[in-house]
Structure formats: C-alpha cells, structure tokens
Amino acid sequence: MLGIVGIITVFGMIVGGFLLSGGDLKIVIKALPFEMMIIGGAGVGAFLVSNEMAAVKQTLKDLGRIFKGPKWKEADYRDLMCLMFELIKLARKNPVAIEEHIESPEHSRIFLRYPQILADKEAVALIADTMRSASMNYDDPHQVEEVLEKRIDAHIAEMSHSSHALQTMADGLPALGIVAAVLGVIKTMGSIDQPPEILGKMIGSALVGTFLGVLLAYGVVGPFAAKIKATVEEDAHFYRLIREVLVANLHQHSPNICIEVGRQNTPAHNRPNFSELEEAIKALKKEAA
Known part of the structure; x- marks a missing residue:
C-alpha cells in the first residue's frame, strides 16, 4: 500500500506542479507514447541483454x-x-527420532504445523542440513556459525x-x-523551415525525452531497486535467527535458552514478547503431553 501511495505522490506532485505553474500537458501527452517507446523499450532491451533468463524471471517476481x-x-x-x-527438544531427547523430520521435512508432523516456513526451501535447508551435520x-x-x-x-547476494x-x-x-x-532535435532540425510556433512545439516534444528518462530513473525504477x-x-x-538458535544449541544451552537467544536477536518490530512466546511454547508442551 505504501508503495502505491508513493508512486501516486511522485506523479501527482510532478503533474500538479507543472499544471499549477501554467504548463500545458498537451505537448507532453502527445510526445509521451513515442518517447516511452524509445526510452522504455531501449531500457527493457538493455535489461534483457545484461541478465540471464533466471534473473529476469526473479526480477519480475520481486516486483x-x-x-x-x-x-x-x-x-x-x-x-x-x-x-x-x-x-531441538526432540533431538536432545531422542537423536534417532529427529532423523525422519530433517530427512523429509515435507512429511514431518512438526514442519507441517508451520506451512509458511515449510514453503521456504532455504529456511528448511538451513535447519535440516545443520541438524544433520550435528548428528x-x-x-x-x-x-x-x-x-x-x-x-x-x-543467499542474500542471490536474492x-x-x-x-x-x-x-x-x-x-x-x-x-x-x-x-x-x-527529437534531429527531427526538429529537419523542419527548420517551419514557423517558430511549430518549432517550439517540436523542441518541447524533444525535451520530453530527457524529462521522461530522469523521471523513470529517479522516480520509479531507482526507488523500486531500493525497496x-x-x-x-x-x-x-x-x-540469521535460525543461525543464532542453531549455534546456541551446539553450545549445549537448554532449549528454552536457545529460543530466548533467538528472540533477543529478532528485530524489535517483529520480536514477540517473552510472555507471548512462553505461552506458545507451553501450548506445544501440553500438546506433546
């Protein structure tokens, strides 16, 4: 939602400021399709030349x-x-029983409780591979570590x-x-015999290209990349939270301490409070009993 608001704000302020200052959008609108074809088309073409198909698909997905x-x-x-x-608790209690969960996470009753995590191959692989190596x-x-x-x-570099x-x-x-x-200037020079009012419109149309290139770079594509x-x-x-918990486990801390290490290394805006997490773990213990 914030991204949509940002885009609307960018275009709204630019167009609004131009109109309020007495600008005429007719010249811009008339030239826009052709300038967009040149700039946007060339930009997309250069993007395709400089990237593999897998990277192109990943970029489209990441948009x-x-x-x-x-x-x-x-x-x-x-x-x-x-x-x-x-x-961790199962691995401490029965090292043999943990094997079925880390060898086939997609069939594990533990992993299946958390479908969002199970769907992330990198998160599951980090957990399973590290626990397998520990065994x-x-x-x-x-x-x-x-x-x-x-x-x-x-993984971050790839993403x-x-x-x-x-x-x-x-x-x-x-x-x-x-x-x-x-x-656009070349086109204008080819019509140098035209009256000044026509030449002025042609030069204005040519300058739309510069405007559009800068706008797309700093108002759209650049912010997309930053986001x-x-x-x-x-x-x-x-x-990184997975790493912290797994390393704490290898230091032979109790399962509760391992989880607390992870909780404290969670970003503040996503960090569950201590009592909330404790209640969730107690519910797991009751369910296991």
Missing part, C-alpha cells in the same frame, strides 16, 4: 515485493522459534540480484532520455 513488503511477519518469527524449540559430529559451534554465515550471505539489475537499469535511463531528446534491496535485507533477519 511484487515492492508492494507486499517483507515476507516474514511477527507471527512467522514466533512460529520459527516454536519450530526450533520442538526440533554426524560436525558440532563445533564456531565452525558451524562460520559456515552458516557464509551460506546466508550467499539481491534483482535490486542490482534494476539499479543498473535506473542508472542508464537518463542517458536513454538524452538519446530520445537528441532524436527490493531493503526487503531482502529485512527478510535476511529470519535466516
């Missing part, structure tokens, strides 16, 4: 995140800590590709606007 915001909400963080509590005695907390940090950084691709596109749009403007980057960084806290 929805501009308006939806971060994937993980406060309830998801609470669910994650409940999931981790169940897995094979790869349980040095410092080494595991380093491995998890590198894995999370690699940030859309942002980088859009930012590169935004950086090129003003130059493409100049290309469109130069073409995707911020969303990816926000969602990364979810994976």
Whole structure:
C-alpha cells in the first residue's frame, strides 16, 4: 500500500506542479507514447541483454515485493522459534527420532504445523542440513556459525540480484532520455523551415525525452531497486535467527535458552514478547503431553 501511495505522490506532485505553474500537458501527452517507446523499450532491451533468463524471471517476481513488503511477519518469527524449540527438544531427547523430520521435512508432523516456513526451501535447508551435520559430529559451534554465515550471505547476494539489475537499469535511463531528446532535435532540425510556433512545439516534444528518462530513473525504477534491496535485507533477519538458535544449541544451552537467544536477536518490530512466546511454547508442551 505504501508503495502505491508513493508512486501516486511522485506523479501527482510532478503533474500538479507543472499544471499549477501554467504548463500545458498537451505537448507532453502527445510526445509521451513515442518517447516511452524509445526510452522504455531501449531500457527493457538493455535489461534483457545484461541478465540471464533466471534473473529476469526473479526480477519480475520481486516486483511484487515492492508492494507486499517483507515476507516474514511477527507471527512467522514466533512460529520459527516454536519450530526450533520442538526440533531441538526432540533431538536432545531422542537423536534417532529427529532423523525422519530433517530427512523429509515435507512429511514431518512438526514442519507441517508451520506451512509458511515449510514453503521456504532455504529456511528448511538451513535447519535440516545443520541438524544433520550435528548428528554426524560436525558440532563445533564456531565452525558451524562460520559456515552458516557464509551460506546466508550467499543467499542474500542471490536474492539481491534483482535490486542490482534494476539499479543498473535506473542508472542508464537518463542517458536513454538524452538519446530520445537528441532524436527529437534531429527531427526538429529537419523542419527548420517551419514557423517558430511549430518549432517550439517540436523542441518541447524533444525535451520530453530527457524529462521522461530522469523521471523513470529517479522516480520509479531507482526507488523500486531500493525497496527490493531493503526487503531482502529485512527478510535476511529470519535466516540469521535460525543461525543464532542453531549455534546456541551446539553450545549445549537448554532449549528454552536457545529460543530466548533467538528472540533477543529478532528485530524489535517483529520480536514477540517473552510472555507471548512462553505461552506458545507451553501450548506445544501440553500438546506433546
């Protein structure tokens, strides 16, 4: 919703300011389709040239995140800590029983309680792979923490590709606007024998290209890239919380302490309070009993 409000504000203030200052939109509207074809078409073409098909598909998918915001909400963080509590407690109580849950999470009664988390392959893989390694005695907390940090950084870099691709596109749009403007000037010079009022309109149409290139770069595509980057960084806290809980588990803290470590490392705006999380864990204990 905030993204939609932002876009409306950008265009509303620009058009409103232009009209209030006495500007005439007729010239802009007449030139807009052709300038958009030149600038937008060239921008999309350059985007396709500089990216693989997988990156293009990922970018199109990530455009929805501009308006939806971060994937993980406060309830998801609470669910994650409940999931981790169940897995850690089971692993401590019966190391053999945990295998069915980490080998086939999609069939695990524990994971199935949390479909939102189960649907995220990276989150499930982080949990399952680390707990599987611990069962094979790869349980040095410092080494595991380093491995998890590198894995999370690699995932963030992969998810940030859309942002980088859009930012590169935004950086090129003003130059493409100049290309469109130069073409308009060339067209004008070919009609130099026309009266001044016609030449003025033709020059105005040419300048729409520069205007449009700068507007798209700094008013649309650039902010889109920044929003995707911020969303990816926000969602990364979810994976780092998994790392903190798993490392605390390898330090042999009690399951409750492991979860508290995770709670305290949750961003403040998504952090469940202590009593709320405690009640959720008590409910799990009652259900297990």
